[in-house]
Amino acid sequence: MNAKKQLTEGLITNNPVLVQQIGLCATMAISTTLFNGIGMGLSVLIILTCCNVVVSAIRKIIPGQVRLAIFVVVIAGFVTIVDLLLQAFIPALSSALGVFIPLIVVNCIIIGRAEAFSSKEGVFLSFRDGVFQGLGYTCVLVLMCLVRELLGSGTIGGGILNGATSFFTLDGTGAGIRIIPEGFGAGALVLPFGGFLTLGCLMAVMQYALRKSNEKKARKEKEVKE
Amino acid sequence: MKKAIDFIKPAVILLLVAAVVALVLGLVDMMTRDRIADIAEQTKTNAMKAVLDAESYEQIDLGAEAPADIDEAYAAEGGGWVVQVTETGSQGAITMMVGVDADLACTGISVTTSSETAGLGAIASQASAAGDAFRGQFVGQSGTVAVTKDGGQINALTGATITSRAISTGVTSALALCETLG
Numbered sequence: 217m218n219a220k221k222q223l224t225e226g227l228i229t230n231n232p233v234l235v236q237q238i239g240l241c242a243t244m245a246i247s248t249t250l251f252n253g254i255g256m257g258l259s260v261l262i263i264l265t266c267c268n269v270v271v272s273a274i275r276k277i278i279p280g281q282v283r284l285a286i287f288v289v290v291i292a293g294f295v296t297i298v299d300l301l302l303q304a305f306i307p308a309l310s311s312a313l314g315v316f317i318p319l320i321v322v323n324c325i326i327i328g329r330a331e332a333f334s335s336k337e338g339v340f341l342s343f344r345d346g347v348f349q350g351l352g353y354t355c356v357l358v359l360m361c362l363v364r365e366l367l368g369s370g371t372i373g374g375g376i377l378n379g380a381t382s383f384f385t386l387d388g389t390g391a392g393i394r395i396i397p398e399g400f401g402a403g404a405l406v407l408p409f410g411g412f413l414t415l416g417c418l419m420a421v422m423q424y425a426l427r428k429s430n431e432k433k434a435r436k437e438k439e440v441k442e
Numbered sequence: 443m444k445k446a447i448d449f450i451k452p453a454v455i456l457l458l459v460a461a462v463v464a465l466v467l468g469l470v471d472m473m474t475r476d477r478i479a480d481i482a483e484q485t486k487t488n489a490m491k492a493v494l495d496a497e498s499y500e501q502i503d504l505g506a507e508a509p510a511d512i513d514e515a516y517a518a519e520g521g522g523w524v525v526q527v528t529e530t531g532s533q534g535a536i537t538m539m540v541g542v543d544a545d546l547a548c549t550g551i552s553v554t555t556s557s558e559t560a561g562l563g564a565i566a567s568q569a570s571a572a573g574d575a576f577r578g579q580f581v582g583q584s585g586t587v588a589v590t591k592d593g594g595q596i597n598a599l600t601g602a603t604i605t606s607r608a609i610s611t612g613v614t615s616a617l618a619l620c621e622t623l624g
Contacts, residue, residue, distance in 0.1 A: 248560045274459070279452035286459050293463035297470045304474035307481050314557060369561055391570065398572070403601070406561035 219344060226348030233356040233415070234422045238324035242316045243357060244411035248368070249392070251375020253361030254354070255309040259302070259317060261350025263294045264326050265343060268334040270294075272342035275335045287330045288321070295320045306386055312375065325353060356418065363414050368405035370396030485554065486539075490516065490524045493550040494541030499524060502623065511615050513537070515623065522549065523623060525616035532604035533557045536566075540580075540616035546624060547584045548613055551577050556605075563605030572599075576606075580613055587613045 232238055239260075246252045270290050271278075278286050299317045302310040310317065320326065329349055334342035365374050371392030377383060378391045404410050490499055496518035504515055513526040521544040528537045536556040541549035553567035565572050579596050580587065587610045588594025591603060598606035 277455060279455055282452040282456045285456055289456070289460050289463050293467060296467055300470050300474045300478070304477040304481070307485075311555070401561075403561045407559065 222341075222344050223348050223351075226345070226350075226352035227355060228352075228422075229426070231352045231356060231422070232325045232328075232349055233353060234419050236325075236328070238328050239353065240415070242319060242323060243360065243415065244408050246313055246316050247357055247360035247364055247411060247414075248406050249312075249365050249374035250358065250361050250372070250377075251309065252312055253357040254376070255302075255306070256313055256316065257350070257354025257357040259298050259313075260320060260323065260325065260353050261347065263291070263298055263320055264329060264350045264353075265346030266294045267291050267326055268329060268342040268346035269339055271330045272334040272337060272339045278335065283335065284327075284331075287327055287335075291326050291330070292321045308375075308386060325349065359418060360411065360414050363418075364405045364410055365392070366395060368401050368403055368410060370394060370398065370401035489539040489552040489554050490518075490541075492552045493539050494518050494522050494524050494543070496520055496522070509615055509619065511612065512619055515619060517623075523616075523620045525619055526554075527612040527616050529608040529612040531556060531558050531608040532563055532602070533559060536605070536608050536612070538609060538612050540613050542617060542620040544624065545584075546617060546620055547582050548580050548587070548617065551580045551609065551613060553577075553609070558602065558605045563599065563602035565599050566602065566605050566609060580609075583613065584617060585614075587617070 226232075228235075230236060233240065233243055242256060246256050267287075267290055271287060274286075295318060298320075299310070302313075302317060329345060333345050337345070362372065366372055369392075371394050374392035376385060378393055402410075405414065498519045499516035500519070502515045502517055502523075504512065508515075511527055511529055513528055515526070516524045518524055518541075523542045525540045525542065526537065527540055528535050530536070534557040536558065537554045539552045539554060541551070543549050556564070556567050558564045558566060566576055567573065576597075576599055583595060586594070587596060589596045589598040589603065589606050589610055591598060592607070592610075594610065596606060596610055
């Protein structure tokens with residue numbers, strides 16, 4: 217399995233959110249500002265990569281009967297580490313994401329990849345899988361944040377841009393760049409059901425693009441045959 | 443028949459994995475504990491200074507008689523109090539600092555933790571113009587504070603009446619507590 221194929225899988229053809237449709241709860245709940253989206257995406261990326269590597273490294277000694285228990289212990293360990301580090305070093309992000317960081321423990325993306333991929337494949341492949349699947353998750357989160365934040369609150373880059381002391385900030389004072397005047401945004405998009413709407417539209421676009429590209433490929437193959 | 447080792451091996455491996463994870467967690471906790479405590483302390487002091495500026499604050503022992511929604515109360519140097527109140531909002535607990543001056547008027551409020559709906563109730567805790575305007579309404583209030591819908595003086599946040607009510611209730615109980623203290 218080569219890197220390019222893994223990357224396309226993570227980002228597009230087997231994207232965790234848009235195609236596998238796992239890990240949706242946190243996706244709906246936190247994709248309201250760019251700060252949250254990038255923070256959550258990167259946290260999941262780091263935890264997923266670490267768990268994949270560890271699970272893959274000990275896959276030969278994990279007894280089949282207790283594998284899920286071991287996955288959960290490993291995942292919970294890494295999630296707690298990331299949670300503590302965020303609290304200590306990026307407190308603004310920790311308070312913005314709140315309970316959704318500890319909830320990564322039960323995020324299906326991580327246990328799903330452990331069960332489906334890293335418990336069967338080598339350490340390096342699993343590392344790459346973690347990075348690429350994590351990137352796929354982060355990209356979808358960022359896209360959803362951009363749409364929901366722009367249409368819902370009328371800003372771009374809320375939380376990280378346009379801070380009180382500097383333009384780029386991690387202290388949570390960032391107000392974002394205002395595109396739509398205050399009070400004119402469609403506030404409903406910031407609510408959870410706005411998340412479902414946004415995600416539905418993104419999935420539709422994705423399926424359309426995937427089908428188009430498959431049709432094109434099929435037509436090309438046909439031409440080659442003829 | 444299965445041998446005893448077939449039952450013991452999985453248990454021992456699970457125990458080992460859990461032990462390693464626990465060890466690593468212990469180390470990370472050791473590294474971050476002080477920093478996290480400092481940040482919590484700093485956040486609290488900042489919130490107290492924001493509602494009632496003073497050189498120092500002295501915690502008041504409320505005893506068992508205190509109302510359930512009051513967490514802590516501090517006497518500010520130079521008169522006045524800062525009270526930490528927790529009320530139930532629409533999505534969960536809202537913890538706020540309420541400053542009260544010696545004349546029993548509110549000097550300001552600051553929401554320290556809340557999980558209200560983004561874009562609606564969350565405005566109450568945000569450092570934005572709308573948030574400042576909402577919190578500003580409480581300055582100078584005394585006695586019973588309520589939203590206009592309930593016949594009070596506070597204009598509720600649009601779409602967040604429950605949040606606004608919870609904060610009004612919090613300010614009211616802080617003011618009531620200070621009356622017994624003063």
